[in-house]
Amino acid sequence: MREIDWTALRDDLTARKTAAIDDLPALVERFTEEAEAVGAKVYRAADAAEANRIVAAICRAKKAKLVVKSKSMATEEIGLTEHLEKQGVRAIETDLGEWIIQLAHERPSHLIAPAIHKTREEVAQLFAKVVGHPVPDDTASLVAVARAELRQYFLNADIGITGGNALIAETGTLLLVTNEGNADLATSVPPVHIAVVGIEKIVPTLDDAMAIVKLLARSGTGQKITTYTQLITGPSRSADIELKTQIGVHGPKELHFVLLDNGRSAMREDPAFRDALRCIRCGACSNVCPSYQVVGGHVFGHVYTGAIGLVVSPWHHGTDSVAYEQGMCLGCNACDTVCPVSIPLASLITEVRAKAVERIGLSLPKRLLLKQWSAPDAIDRVAGWLAMLQGPFRHDGLVRVPFGAIAKEKSLPAISERPLHFRAREVTQTNPSSPATRVALFPSCLVDRLIPEAGYAAARVLQALGAEVHVVEGRRCCGLPQLNSGERATAVAMAKDAITALERVRADRIVIPSSSCAITITQDYARLLAGDDEWRERALGLAERITPFTRFAAELARERAIRGRPLG
């Protein structure tokens, strides 16, 4: 990434994809016209069943018995392989990872590395069954088996089926990127090529498609570019003999596009989830997800795995598809930071969670605790009880619960009997006599009750940087626990209370020593209150005054050329 300006490329691609989604109906028309003008056939499938029917009908018309498939999440989404098998058409996956999981009768565990959960020993056992004798488990031998076995399928296939990384409307072109070269074989050896592609993959121009190429491999695998980048415009053709165009010289005579909707138009109508249509399926959000790293894609997600899987699955596979899986998101926001098209994944997952909670509810103890943890007095009361109850289990500032799976490996920070807001006057008394700026420190319930020393230290650092600091006493919690638990109504009420309280604070900046709390107020409030213009404006106004502690301290030190002074 060092040789590129990732942020600039990300902003550029985000803007291009946003514009494409805005203009999607017109782009579908334009792509259809241009693709048909160069000899392709274009079909539109409203849902998975229709897409499967279209592909099966083409197979029937061509009397196809064997098809080779290049890796395609869209065909996974519609269950195409299973559908074709039921119609008596043998479908062979030719991407190495996809072939491995096809042999294992599993589904992909990662968007771009479908067999990442398999060891080479397991792959060797699968391949041994294919060739009928033991196979060495070194990767070179395994790849040699795949090459030899899959080659015969390429040569004998009646049809090649692919997905698409982008569709270019101005030329009716399909963009495919792979590392193995199997898509090149699947799209050039068989006499017919079918591409099943989600409509959100359509972009206006070749330039837009190249903006995707610049970030797709970089985000997914860390490569500058994948090994193969194909642009396919119409079926194979030549005019080498007397300038008479002939179709199907070396490659397919027929090219069919199945443009798949399957919930995408409905997503486009939703002001929040519309952003998710920008996804270029790079898999980066899985790579950085701590939950995904522990449990893998078969648990974390549905057909689409990882953070984006939690977001799009309800639209393609129904609300219940990730009703429980959404609970694995920790709300750490790591996915947001790496997404090359700036999809607010963490926020969208909380939306999915709110819908899931509406359907399946929360346990009674959790509901009661969240309700109590919504007003300052009640929080103080509950925290006081917990501080008393933790006594027997407390040791060195930590609490180790004596039961349950968590007890084996985790200690929880003890609830402090002396929260930060108890020390508000103490902080005020140590303010510098001629301050450079006035800061309100909103401690958040986490810092206030679990790590008040960190909040106090943050106040002292800001004072050392020349700021007058006052601890905000009227509010305890921003509502993140409720938001993250799907208790939307309580979260909305808490957001409004917090906005009202923090608007009254007289300070140049409001600093929050908890980044998740800062993100909730600066990003989630406006989205949470999107249906109410006045509150949304107030949320945005407040967001401008809020700064996470670390960033503000660094800014302050830089702007004022302050190197700090020893704390007294």
Ligand code: SF4
């Ligand atoms: S949501 Fe973003 S990071 Fe995740 S797969 Fe899509 S483009 Fe990549």
